[in-house]
Amino acid sequence: MTQPTLMVTLGDELRPLVEARLGSLAQIRFLGDVPAAQRQSALAAADVLFCLRPQLEIGDDWPNDPAWRFVQFMSAGVDHIDLSKFPKSAQLASNAGGFSEPMAEHILAMALALSKKLLYNHRRMQQGVFDQLSETGTLRGKTAAILGFGGIGQATADLLRLLDMRIHAVNRSGRSDHPADFVGTLDQLETVLRAADLVVICLPLTPGTVGLIGARELGWLKPDAMLINVARGEIIDQRALYEFLVANPQASAGIDAWWVEPFRHGEFRMDYPFLDLPNVIGSPHNSPRAPGGGKVSAERACDNIARYLRGEQPHGLLDPVAANMA
Numbered sequence: 001m002t003q004p005t006l007m008v009t010l011g012d013e014l015r016p017l018v019e020a021r022l023g024s025l026a027q028i029r030f031l032g033d034v035p036a037a038q039r040q041s042a043l044a045a046a047d048v049l050f051c052l053r054p055q056l057e058i059g060d061d062w063p064n065d066p067a068w069r070f071v072q073f074m075s076a077g078v079d080h081i082d083l084s085k086f087p088k089s090a091q092l093a094s095n096a097g098g099f100s101e102p103m104a105e106h107i108l109a110m111a112l113a114l115s116k117k118l119l120y121n122h123r124r125m126q127q128g129v130f131d132q133l134s135e136t137g138t139l140r141g142k143t144a145a146i147l148g149f150g151g152i153g154q155a156t157a158d159l160l161r162l163l164d165m166r167i168h169a170v171n172r173s174g175r176s177d178h179p180a181d182f183v184g185t186l187d188q189l190e191t192v193l194r195a196a197d198l199v200v201i202c203l204p205l206t207p208g209t210v211g212l213i214g215a216r217e218l219g220w221l222k223p224d225a226m227l228i229n230v231a232r233g234e235i236i237d238q239r240a241l242y243e244f245l246v247a248n249p250q251a252s253a254g255i256d257a258w259w260v261e262p263f264r265h266g267e268f269r270m271d272y273p274f275l276d277l278p279n280v281i282g283s284p285h286n287s288p289r290a291p292g293g294g295k296v297s298a299e300r301a302c303d304n305i306a307r308y309l310r311g312e313q314p315h316g317l318l319d320p321v322a323a324n325m326a
Contacts, residue, residue, distance in 0.1 A: 070090060080264045148202040198226045
């Protein structure tokens with residue numbers, strides 16, 4: 001029986017890993033190996049596509065009627081991809097949870113830094129203020145609201161529970177086998193936010209989550225709440241967040257995901273000077289970046305392709321209508 005063809009549009013550095021994990025299940029072709037004149041036809045004939053930024057990687061060679069039955073994206077977020085370009089019959093899968101562990105560590109680092117006011121006191125010491133007697137904060141015994149309880153949310157919960165934090169999770173089903181003190185849906189967002197000392201946003205960007213956190217939702221928070229966003233900037237109303245942080249100086253935010261970023265928009269831009277605020281810590285959306293993290297993520301993506309090729313249910317399947325933001 002002829003093996004299905006897997007077309008990989010990613011860099012050649014992944015070749016050993018892809019061949020080791022999938023070589024027995026598929027005929028593997030890297031797009032970079034295909035002569036330019038044959039690329040469109042080779043892409044059209046592939047059964048499975050493995051990609052990160054397909055519109056950029058494929059470019060003008062995009063086939064009119066590809067035979068793709070399964071498409072595996074390397075990234076967990078797919079809002080930068082026009083999913084309408086893919087065959088309606090194809091199964092599309094994100095790399096959900098591919099970077100869970102480094103992102104959970106990043107969230108914990110931000111939460112501890114905000115709680116302990118590390119950057120705030122560092123800046124004051126630069127100004128000559130040595131305030132040894134002022135209290136900072138603690139995460140112990142507090143409540144964390146985790147919006148999005150997939151791989152990242154669950155890995156974050158595992159770390160926060162080590163500090164005796166209560167976990168209130170929100171996902172689509174309102175159910176989870178992963179340990180949590182409460183699991184609900186977005187219909188219960190007000191209850192979850194009002195109880196939270198720490199809010200972690202790791203939801204995918206969809207039409208249903210754009211602008212999810214606005215002035216009303218921020219108004220439900222405690223005046224000293226911490227909010228960390230590692231998902232997408234567009235989930236939070238930018239102006240509302242800035243005004244909330246100015247009006248509530250005891251509140252704080254860790255922003256890893258910004259509204260306008262180079263990867264998706266070609267530039268980094270803020271409409272409000274968040275980084276001038278003493279209660280904000282920013283990072284350049286590098287929460288997934290850690291030594292060896294890319295290899296682990298690629299392994300998980302390959303293992304998901306293997307599930308499909310073996311006739312098993314893949315993880316991270318997308319609804320193109322709900323997920324597409326193009």
